[in-house]
Amino acid sequence: MTMQTSQGGEASLTESATENTTAQRAANLTQAPGASAAEVSATAPGQLRVIKRNGTVVPFEASKISVAITKAFLAVEGGTAAASSRIHETVAKLTEMVTATFKRRMPSGGTIHIEDVQDQVELSLMRAGEHKIARDYVIYREQQASKRAARQSLSAETQEAADRINVVQLDGSKAPLDLERLHIIVSEACAGLDDVSETRILDEALRNLYDGVSMQELSTSLVITARTLIEQEPNYTYASARLLCDNLRTEALSFLGVADSATQGDMDRLYAKALPAYIARGVELELLDPTLAEYDLERMGKAILPERDLQFTYLGLQTLYDRYFIHSDEVRFELPQIFFMRVAMGLAVEETDREARAIEFYRLLSSFDYMSSTPTLFNAGTLRPQLSSCYLTTVPDDLHGIYGAIQDNAMLSKFAGGLGNDWTPVRALGSYIKGTNGKSQGVVPFLKVVNDTAVAVNQGGKRKGAVCSYLETWHMDIEEFVELRKNTGDDRRRTHDMNTANWIPDLFMKRVFDDGDWTLFSPNDVPDLHDLYGKAFEERYCAYEAMAATGELKYSKTVKAQNLWRKMLGMLFETGHPWMTFKDPCNLRSPQQHAGVVHSSNLCTEITLNTSADEIAVCNLGSINLPQHVDENGLNLEKLAETVRTAVRMLDNVIDINYYSVDTARNSNFRHRPVGLGLMGFQDALYKQHIAYGSEDAVTFADRSMEAISYYAIDASSKLAEERGAYESYEGSLWSQGILPIDSLGKLVEERGSDYIKVDDSMTMDWTSLREAVKARGMRNSNVMAIAPTATIANITGVSQSIEPTYQNLYVKSNLSGEFTVVNPYLVNDLKVRGLWDSVMVNDLKYYDGSVQAIERIPADLRAIYSNAFEVEPRWIVECASRRQKWIDQAQSLNLYINNASGKKLDITYRMAWYSGLKTTYYLRSLAATGTEKSTIDTGQLNAVSSESAPAPAPVPMACSLDDPDCEACQ
Known part of the structure; x- marks a missing residue:
């Protein structure tokens, strides 16, 4: 016997038995078997008939209803003797109820629509109290309606093409294309998204398929089709991500033995089943910590929120898939919410009520309100939880110590740590070596070894090793040091893969301002300069200069400060290195002055912690998603306080859980317990408030938002100290004296002199009460705040990185996961509101490299708000950073953007950075004056190279965030 499907085809009853639930079969079986026209016309008078959805008419047969409902009950209650007896009686009553209803309505016979039959079956189930079966029945009817809509929404040509396509299954067999399932997947992907067409995705994807x-390939076709539409409508990025998620579900669930495939709707029940299967398999494969299996996994599974899969952008989810999800033989068996739960459980393993804390951490991470740094996301919950981001070391002036430091670099880099090395103590080229009665080769040959070590130790194949070497400006090797990244000269004295940074004392900057001389020394002749800063450094340095002038110090060199400064700026422009970082503000404002000296920053210039021969500084990072805390009333302080409280707890937990490959790092981290809470999405937060980056309002928002983060972070760490105890070296710190970061700003002004600094010291919150609370409770962490680059975790959460202005409003981003179209959704939405978003606007944005300034039909107010990074004057970037810096106990990864950079522009910008009290700067990003051929623009006349002036030097490498996606240590 056969049964007609809703599309008019035929399916056997045995095929019907493979449906997802028996209640679903009940819906199919109430559609009576097909009958020929002759059979229908011969139907006896008074007999009921059924009109099917395709218009055919068939006899009504109560037995079909009885069979279907019987199977539905058997699926729910099983086939035991007791159950069978009850089911038989109940089914008979239900069948009679349905049949009697229609006979009562039509005693002389007539036709009934199939929907009426199904309505009565549903109603009879409800009246009989069989709510579970009735619920499944209703759900299946909705699914079938969606399937019918699939074909109706497609063009006849596409439907015909789909009917000819057979799909090769995972086992190698072929099956007809399941158009209905495709429609469900695409419908789910487009649900709730404005201006996104599921029909367009299906039509265009099916057009490219073959038998x-x-x-x-079928799944990939859907994803590729959706992602090509992103430039026309940013919401397609969410549709693309959801379609990609369908691939992930198939891959992971089949590997775990949970299901062959699943829709997003299925994950309401499947996530809870997948979590214990995932942990069991991960432990079995020795990829996960067995401790995770000791959690109450039923409770953890119920806490998973499947709907949070829907908030990913395509770039974000693809990034997670390619580089973060745990895999075995290249099969990713970690799904997005399981990924966040694994990290949360890994961070809560030592909590008293670890389930409750893990759920709290999971909810914060999966909401995107806060994101842990890449090493934490990589390794939390694994057998080797190296969760820390940054390691800072000081290299001693002896051969054993130098190679020991290089070995430390290798071990720390192996497990995904980013490195900052202080090389200032190592004696200069030509200086005397007593042990051999010879002369030193200086710092540079050792830095070549450091460079090659970073390349060789590639962090388990996940990414390249990354290190930055620092040298103070008075070191005799400084002139050769600034040339390390040049592409010319002796390649044996070049480090093409290593970052470099100048560690600049305030006295040097004063000499630059005053056009004075500057003296270079070898550190073995002036060893105390390494540990001195502020007025103490100035006094001792001037004393050494006097000794050099009288011949008492024979090995020195005097240069014009401005000449050296110009060389530093010239190399920065030409090679992107060395970066400019400032020794004195890092030390004068350090809460840990009593415990040592800050000798360098880290890989990304945001960490400023003490280092020595006995201590390798460690920092653990995470970032608040600032736009998630901005609503129609501005900054949501209540939500921000809650986010910061949980985030600081998570960061503090990292210290105790972390795997330390070097004992000196472990000892330092347990003694001082520093963490670095930062932020990302600053530009998005401005967009949400319609504030231009280049404005006083932006400066004020930078000030107020960082003040709030600082206030809540200090309070959270202090409350943790009350619960867990203050950090070991707390006594004697600025914290213990009631001196908070905002208060240390005055110390910098006093030491430097008011002629060389201009900073704002305004505040709006109750800092007096917080000072007293800190003095009473102590602090859990020696350092609490630092703003990292966040390039990768910003990709994951779908916001602008860190504190950066928008790079371009439309561009193609390339990283290890491929190429991704990035379009500014805030701009598109504002243009839509004003009726300006169309294909011509897309072409205009392409032609002008994502800039809106030359597109005259865009109103002036929008052109100001959507200025890109090279169109915002550097002074606004510096001023925003200055306002943040007064609240931060560490520093910021601050990139500076300069359009058509010149020596004068660089000179003014970097002097301004120092003058504004900044501790560090990061990359200089310059833009050449030449345009490029716009090959993807529809209008051929636009395909030409334009040049406003003579070609500028090649743009400086964009580093971690744009051109070099390998560097993720601080992100």
């Missing part, structure tokens, strides 16, 4: 296509 014999594999399941993987």
Whole structure:
């Protein structure tokens, strides 16, 4: 016997038995078997008939209803003797109820629509109290309606093409293309998204398919089709991500043995089943910590929120898939919410009520309100939880110590740590070596070894090793040091893969301002300068200069300060290195002055912690998603306080859980317990408030938002100290004296002199009460705040990185996961509101490299708000950073953007950075004056190279965030 499907085809009853639930079969079986026209016309008078959805008429047969409902009950209650007896009686009553209803309505016979029959079956189930079966029945009817809509929404040509396509299954067999399932997947992907067309995705994807296509190719076709539409409508990025998620579900769930495939709707029940299967498999494969299996996994599974899969952008989810999800033999068996739960559980393993804390951490991470740094996301919950981001070391002036430091670099880099090395103590080229009665080769040959070590130790294949070497400006090797990244000269004295940074004393900057001389020394002749700063450094340095002038110090060199400064700026422009970082503000404002000296920053210039031969500084990072805390009333302080409280706890937990490959790092981290809470999405937060980056309002928001983060972070760490105890070296710190970061700003002004600094010291919150609370409770962490680059975790959460202005409003981003179209959704939405978003606007944005300034039909107010990074004057970037810096106990990864950079522009910008009290700067990003051919623009006349002036030097490398995605240590 056969049964007609809703599309008019035929399916056997045995095929019907493979449906997802028996209640679903009940819906199918109430559609009576097909009958020929002759059979229908011969139907006896008074007999009921059923009109099917395709218009055919068939006899009504109560037995079909009885069979279907019987199978539905058996699926729910099983086939035991007791159950069978009850089911038989109940089914008979239900069948009679349905049949009697229609006979009562039509005693002389007549036609009934199939929907009426199904309505009565549903109603009878409800009246009989069989709510579970009735619920499944209703759900299945909705799914079938969606399937019918699939075909109706497609063009006849596409439907015909789909009917000819057979898909190669995972086991190698072929099956007809399941158009209905495709429609469900695409409908789910487009649900709730404005201006996104599921029909367009299906039509265009099916147009590119062929008979014999594999399941993987079929899924990929949907994803690629959706992602090509992102430049026209930013919401397609969410549709693309959801379609990609369908691939992930198939890959992971089949590997775990949970299901062959699943829709997003199925994950309401499947996530809870997948979590214990995932942990069991991960432990079995020795990829996960067995401790995770000791959690109450039923409770953890119920806490998972499947709907949070829907908030990913395509770039974010693809980034997670390619580089973060745990895999075995290249099979990713970690799904997005399981990923966040794994990290949360890994961070809560030592909590008293670890389930409750893990759920709290999971909810924060999966909401995107806060994101842990890449090493934490990589390794939390694994057998080797190296969760810390940054390691800072000081290299001693002896051969054993130098190679020991290089070995430390290798071990720390192996497990995904980013490195900052202080090389100032190592004696200069030509200086005397007593042990051999010879002369030193200086710092540079050792830095070549450091460079090659970073390349060789590639962090388990996940990314390249990354290190930055620092040298103070008075070191005799400084002139050769600034040339390390040049592409000319002796390649044996070049480090093409290593970052470098100048560690600049205030006295040097004063000499630059005053056009004075500057003296270079070898550190073995002036060893105490390494540990001195502020007025103490100035006094001792001037004393050494006097000794050099009288011949008492024979090995020195005097240069014009401005000449050296110009060389530093010239190399920065030409090679992107060395970066400019400032020794004195880092030390004068350090809460840990009593415990040592800050000798350098880290890989990304935001960490400023003490180092020595006995201590390798460690920092643990995470970032608040600032736009998630901005609503129609501005900054949501209540939500921000809650986010910061949980985030600081998570960061503090890292210290105790972390795997330390070097004992000196472990000892330092347990003694001082520093963490670095930062932020990302600053530009998005401005967009949400319609504030231009280049404005006083932006400066004020930078000030107020960082003040709030600082206030809540200090309070959270202090409350943790009350619960867990203050950090070991707390006594004697600025914290213990009631001196908070905002208060240390005055110390910098006093030491430097008011002629060389201009900073704002305004405040709006109750800092007096917080000072007293800190003095009473102590602090859990020696350092609490630092703003990292966040390039990768900003990709994951779909916001602008760190404190950066928008790079371009439309561009193609390339990283290890591929190429991704990035379009500014805030701009598109504002243009839509004003009726300006169309294909011409897309072409205009392409032609002008994502800039809106030359597009005259865009109103002036929008052109100001959507100025890109090279269109915002550097003074606004510096001023925003200055306002943040007064609240931060560490520093910021601050990139500076300069359009058509010149020596004068660089000179003014970097003097301004120092003058504004900044501790560090990061990359200089310059833009050449030449345009490039716009090959993807529709209008051929636009395909030409334009030049406003003579070609500028090649743009400086964009580093971690744009051109070099390998560097993720601080992100």
